[in-house]
Amino acid sequence: MEIFFQQVVSGLATGGIYGSVALALVMIYQATDVVNYAQGEMAMFSTYLAWTLMNAGVPYWWAFFGTLVLSFVGGLVIERIVIRPVENKPILTIVIVCIGLLVILNSVAGWIYSYIQKPFPSPFPPKPIMLGTVVFGAHDLGAIGVTLVVLAFLYAFFRFTTLGLAMRAAAQNPTSSRLCGIRVGWMLAIGWGLAAMVGAVAGMMVAPIVFLDPNMMAGILIYAFASATLGGFTSPGGAVLGGLIVGVIENLVGTYVSFIGTELKLTVALAVILIVLVFKPSGLFGRAAVHRV
Amino acid sequence: MSPRVRYVVLVAVLAIALALPFLVSNFRVFQFTQVAVYAIALLGLNMLTGYNGQISLGHGAFYALGAYTTAIMIDRWDVPYPLTIVTAGVLCLIAGFLFGIPALRLEGLYLALATFALALAIPQILKYFEHWTGGSQGIVLSKPNPPWGLPLSPDQWLYFFTLAVLLVLFVLARNLLAGRTGRAIVAIRDNPIAAQAMGVNTALYKSLTFGVSAAYTGVAGALSAIVIAFVAPDAFNVFLSITFLTGVVIGGLASISGAIFGALFIQFVPNWAQEISKAAPWAIYGIFLIGFMYAMPFGIAGAIRRVAARAALRGTAARA
């Protein structure tokens, strides 16, 4: 029974990471109808930036918040400079640009930092925490905590601030937003910035577990797709919840179903995607697309 | 472009293509054979995504199915390779059609996700059934010799063989897409409800398109197995499917010539990228991708179309 709780908590921790990346994907998808395939690589690059700062002697939390700021700026700049020229072009054109971005980021990271895995520090103490008779890793609990804080911040931002309202409006209805004087292009850029920031948090929380290397986020991106599919690509909250569920399922299946070793763990993600798509493509919380004829 | 100009261009291109194997090294001939193979695969995908609007991130699966069908038939039962190609095509036609049926319920992003999941699973499935597929080691084949004692090297023969298959398939595709079927397919892409209201059996056409598209890509896979003389699971990973989609978009959606441009791009640009930068070749490739999309958002064929259209407009304005 204790193993069950441990796996659930550990699953929630990784699930929070999947959910964060899924959230970033959904944020951009809602505003642009484009899935940013480069989201994982952007997060990976941010994590390397953090590593560089820490290596230069910057204390952890300074490096952490510094990376958040740098990632926000980076995401914003990428949207304004790389994505803007193809903003109004067919969706597949934008997809190819995202793939190009993915490939560039991965390659440059490998070039600057090499493909050798590096350890990445966790801000949480290495000794485990006892709750009752169950032992939990401090990093697992810490990652859950950090994820929750980030999500709370985002929720409050979108719900209660004018800028957040303007961003929601720009995502839903750019034409009407312009009629309200909203600079839709910049709203999009800020959206990318926030998504990059969320991705950076996910990267920094996962790196201590899987070690830092340029291909670190590839598998996580796939889990993020599964999470967003499960929760619904039109629902930010759903994407996060989807992530938590996927994380827990992955861990429980890995523990209790014997023939699913680490090799076939990815199959769990794929199975989730396919099952959801067969039964309810819009996900648990997504809205089915309604087309006016 | 006026029919006369188009005809001249076609003949010129064909002449070059026929002369090519005698002008360049064997390795280059091999590369151009790959281009032809990719072009067939891209035409298949373009039919589905460009003309019919169904996005597939999983066509590598059909490519793999075709390749392994051929490899297994040759390796185990010594089937003559032309027959394996036909078999691969038929098998993929059926598989594509069957996959197309549940895919009917999925749109845009969701179809992309489903096909993406399929593409991800392929290498693992191939390794799992190692009794048939030879597992991670794959299957090794031998390159066929030219028949009837023709004075060609095996590479040259395969080039002409592939070229012949390509021409047949391209002509077939052109006739299909230019006629009623093509119009129905495009109508479904542009406005499925209106198409249905006009009596087009949307479900049937969509599944059929999936089948035909898969068949083309399967044939390409079969050819690639023969040309490369080797199949292994890791060659058919998700990156292959992404490369196909890239090729289709860069070449130009809803365009037959686009398949050739796209094939040239995905065959040669990675090599150029490596020549430009040994340290980060994929970064250069990515820059090429982004650059092409900035300069030609509708693909190479799309850009040519626009130039031709603008020239035609100026022509009519001048005559007016």
Next chain:
Amino acid sequence: MAALLEARGLHAQYGWTKVLHGINFAVEEGGITTILGANGAGKTTTLRAVCGMVKTTGEIRFAGQPISGRPTESLVRLGIGHAPEGRGTFVNLTVEENLRLGAYVRGGGGGTVAQDLERVYGYFPVLAQRRKQTGGTLSGGEQQMLAVARALMLRPRLLLLDEPSLGLAPLVVREIFRIVRTINREERVSVLLVEQNAALALGLADHAYLMETGRVVMSGPAAELRQNEAIRRAYLGY
């Protein structure tokens, strides 16, 4: 005095298709001007041209400043409010959020925005009742009111109304037009009204233009056009 909005030789096109062929019109400060015409006459395109939503050549001046070629967002900041064709409701946001967005450019403290909300709820009590409902759940007439109200939140100098009567019951339309007249009188908001319903529009406006296939074919004080034989036959039905 110079007109608040003036257009001279205005051409507009969608892609390769020309829709406006060099039209001239003006809206006087404090006046209500209407543009009439059948479907496809180019009326909506004219409003879009004023708002920078379509490609134009020619001259448009607002309060003396040339504005052609400027993006929509910056024109809103000059004080041009637009209740567009199709209403442009933010269907997934609440009525109150829709209205707050109307006041977005004014920044300003929560104070002035709250005042404006009250003012606008005063004009459209039904919106006050539905303030927490999402925009998509409102009826057509209510969404039209929301569109006008949202434009008003801007405190515009010029209000552009695109076919407000379209698809609405006559009583609702009359109510909206009454409110527009009140706003024009009491708050000195100039109005450019595009309408197919000529009778209503001519009843409200001071000045009128008639457009056919992208050209202005007639113009003058509304009272005159109402008496005009040709207009009565073609557009007023008697």
